[in-house]
Amino acid sequence: MTATSIRHDWTLAEIRDLLALPFNDLVFRAQSVHREHFDPNEVQVSTLLSIKTGACPEDCKYCPQSGHYNTGLEKEKLLEIENVVAEAKAAREKGASRFCMGAAWRSPTKKDMPYVLDMVRQVKSLGLETCMTLGMLNEGQAGELAEAGLDYYNHNLDTSEKFYNHIITTRTYQDRLDTLETVRKAGMKVCCGGIMGMGEDEDDRAGLLMQLANLPHHPESVPINMLVKVAGTPLEDVDDLDPFEFVRTIAVARIVMPASHVRLSAGREQMNDQMQALCFLAGANSIFYGEKLLTTSNPEADHDRQLFQRLGIRPEQRGEPHTDNEREAGLIEAMEQERNRHLFYDAAERKSA
Numbered sequence: 001m002t003a004t005s006i007r008h009d010w011t012l013a014e015i016r017d018l019l020a021l022p023f024n025d026l027v028f029r030a031q032s033v034h035r036e037h038f039d040p041n042e043v044q045v046s047t048l049l050s051i052k053t054g055a056c057p058e059d060c061k062y063c064p065q066s067g068h069y070n071t072g073l074e075k076e077k078l079l080e081i082e083n084v085v086a087e088a089k090a091a092r093e094k095g096a097s098r099f100c101m102g103a104a105w106r107s108p109t110k111k112d113m114p115y116v117l118d119m120v121r122q123v124k125s126l127g128l129e130t131c132m133t134l135g136m137l138n139e140g141q142a143g144e145l146a147e148a149g150l151d152y153y154n155h156n157l158d159t160s161e162k163f164y165n166h167i168i169t170t171r172t173y174q175d176r177l178d179t180l181e182t183v184r185k186a187g188m189k190v191c192c193g194g195i196m197g198m199g200e201d202e203d204d205r206a207g208l209l210m211q212l213a214n215l216p217h218h219p220e221s222v223p224i225n226m227l228v229k230v231a232g233t234p235l236e237d238v239d240d241l242d243p244f245e246f247v248r249t250i251a252v253a254r255i256v257m258p259a260s261h262v263r264l265s266a267g268r269e270q271m272n273d274q275m276q277a278l279c280f281l282a283g284a285n286s287i288f289y290g291e292k293l294l295t296t297s298n299p300e301a302d303h304d305r306q307l308f309q310r311l312g313i314r315p316e317q318r319g320e321p322h323t324d325n326e327r328e329a330g331l332i333e334a335m336e337q338e339r340n341r342h343l344f345y346d347a348a349e350r351k352s353a
Contacts, residue, residue, distance in 0.1 A: 004033050004036050004037075004255075004258045006218065006258060006259060007213070007256070008213065008214050008215070008216065008218075009214065010209075010210050010213045010214055010256055011210070012203070012206055012207060012210055015206040015209050015210050015213075015252060015256065016202070016203070016206050018251075018252045018255060018256075019202055019205070019206055019248055019249075019252055023244060023247075023248070026248060026251045026252070026282075027247070027251055027278070027281055027282050029251070029255060030250075030251035030252070030254040030255050030282045030283040031281055031282065031283065033254055033255050033258050033283065034254050034258075034283040034285070036258065037258050037259045038285050039316070041311075041312055041313050041314060042285065042313070042314055042315070042316040042317070043280065043284075043285050043286060043287055043308070043313050043314075043315065043316060044097065044098065044261050044263075044285060044286040044287075044315070044316040045095055045096050045097055045098070045286075045287060045289045045315045045316070046096060046097070046098040046099070046100055046131070046263070046286065046287070046288050046289065047087075047088075047091035047094075047096040047098070047099055047100065047288065047289055048100040048101075048102060048288050049079075049084065049087050049088075049091075049099070049100070049101050049102070050079075050102050050103075050104075051079045051084055051101045051102065051103050051116075051119065056104035056105065056106070057106050057170065058106055058135075058168065058170045058171055059168060059169055059170045060158070060167060060168050061166075061167050061168070061198070061233060061234040061235050062158075062167065062195060062198060062227055062228075062230075062233060062235050063230075063233065064230040064232070064233060081115060081118055081119055081122060084101065084119050084122075084123065085119075085122050085123065085126070087099075088122075088123045088126055088128060089126060091128070091289075092126055092127070092128055094289070095289070095305075095315050096128070096289055097128065097129060097315065097316065097317075098128060098129040098130070098131055098151075098152070099123050099126075099128045099129070099130060099131070100130075100131035100132070100133070100152075100154065100191075100288075101116075101119060101123075101130075101131070101132045101133075102132070102133040102134075102154070103116075103132075103133070103134050103135070105134055105135040106135045106136065106170075106171070107134065107135040107136040107137065107138075107141070108134045108135065108137070108141060113141065113144060116132070116134065116145075117144055117145065117148040118148075120132070120145065120148040120149055120150045121148050121149060124148075124149040124150075124151075129151045129152065130149065130150050130151050130152070131150070131151060131152035131153070131154055131191055131221075132145065132150055132152075132153060132154065133153070133154035133155065133191075135155075136155075136171070136175060136176075136178075136179045137153070137155075137179050137182050137183065138182065139182055139185070139186070142182045142183055142185070142186035142188070143186050145186070145188065146186040146187045146188050150188055151188065151189055152188065152189045152190070152191045152220065152221060153183040153188045153189070153190060153191065154191035154192070154221075154223070155176060155179045155180055155183065155190070155191075155192055156176075156192055156193050156194055156195070156223065156225075157173070157176055157177075157192060157193070157194055157208060157211060157212065158176075158194050158195055158198075158208075159194055159195065159198060159200050159204055159207075159208055160200065160203070160204040160205070160206075160207030160208045160211065161173045161207065161211065162203070162204060162207055163198075163200045163201075163204040163207075166198075166199070167198055180192060180215065184216070184217060189219075189220040189221070190215075190217070190219040190220060190221070191219060191220065191221035191222075191223065191263075192212060192215075192219040192221075192222065192223075193212070193219070193221075193222045193223035193224050193225065193253075193263065193265070194208045194212075194223075194224065194225065195225040195226075195227050195266070196224065196225065196226055196227065196241055196245070196246050196249055197226055197227035197238065197240065197241035197246070197267075198227050198235055198238060199235070199238045199239070202245070205245075205249050206252075209249070209252055209253055209256055210256075212253075212256075212257065213256035213257055218257045218259065218260050219257070219260055220260060220261065221260065221261045221263055221286060222253055222257055222260045222261065222262050222263060223263040223265035223266075223286075224246075224249055224250055224253060224262060224263065224264065224265060224284070225265045225266040225267055226241065226246055226266060226267025226268075226270060226271070227241070227266075227267060228266055228267050228269075228270070243271070243275050246275075246279075247275070247278045247279055247282050248282075250262060250264070250279050250282040250283060250284050251282035251283055253283070254282060254283025254284075255283075261285055261286040262283055262284050262285060262286065263284065263286035263287065263288070264276065264279050264280075264284040264286070264287050265287075265288055266288075268287070268288075273307055273310070276307065277307075277311055280311065280313065285316070286316075287304070289304055
């Protein structure tokens with residue numbers, strides 16, 4: 001039994017008060033909560049691949065893939081399944097335990113669903129957890145994805161309901177909440193978070209965290225993104241967010257969603273090692289690993305390995321088995337993961353040698 005209870009009744013005033021705590025007090029509290037639920041020196045490692053790029057009909061003001069803005073991004077068709085599987089194998093060899101696939105769609109089409117479902121099955125067969133972000137889903141699509149073995153579905157709220165219409169007008173906040181409910185009903189886990197630094201104020205960050213924390217079930221993964229400003233998008237000249245405000249957001253996410261993985265996601269390339277270390281101290285325990293997140297760059301994989309070594313962090317392993325068959329399968333998987341973990345670090349040493 002842990003001391004920190006899981007709540008779904010947070011008030012905006014409570015979350016404002018947390019964000020306003022002295023920085024040291026807030027980080028100490030967040031790290032204390034983190035240690036009740038997780039190994040403080042393990043970070044879950046995911047890799048993200050764009051399986052269909054560009055020409056999205058949505059008008060999200062931060063997104064270079066939106067067809068509403070000229071960002072120089074070329075439209076690409078849905079990737080061939082064998083290419084996706086090859087990328088997933090490479091990610092597994094580099095230490096990733098989860099493989100995420102994203103498509104620039106408002107929602108998946110009937111024509112594309114069979115290919116998407118086959119991607120899930122084949123990536124799952126590699127022993128990786130699977131995650132997809134494909135836009136809005138109806139019940140039939142969610143059911144098909146769950147039956148194919150999809151573990152996680154990503155669908156971010158992006159910001160508070162109050163600020164939402166300043167960022168997106170082609171899809172409502174309720175549309176997003178409806179998709180999250182549909183995913184839950186289908187039996188998949190939820191990956192849902194937001195983007196900081198889009199011109200929102202502290203109340204908007206508090207409002208987003210309150211919305212996430214008061215969902216009937218907390219998202220198992222909560223990506224906290226720092227805006228990556230892309231030329232040609234309406235947010236290319238927005239003022240930078242104070243890095244300490246970003247760390248505060250991570251810390252409060254950890255406190256109000258104690259058992260969720262809080263992912264340090266987009267924008268890490270703009271963060272120095274010290275800021276990332278503060279985020280881990282504040283309760284972040286998941287990262288996207290690799291050179292690119294969909295269409296924006298990410299810290300080089302070797303640099304991530306080196307940072308993990310410097311901080312004494314190791315990639316998180318999968319959960320403990322319960323039945324004899326699960327234990328046997330888990331032993332085989334653990335041996336494979338240990339091998340991958342050595343590859344994760346050895347590659348950095350070979351490059352620096």
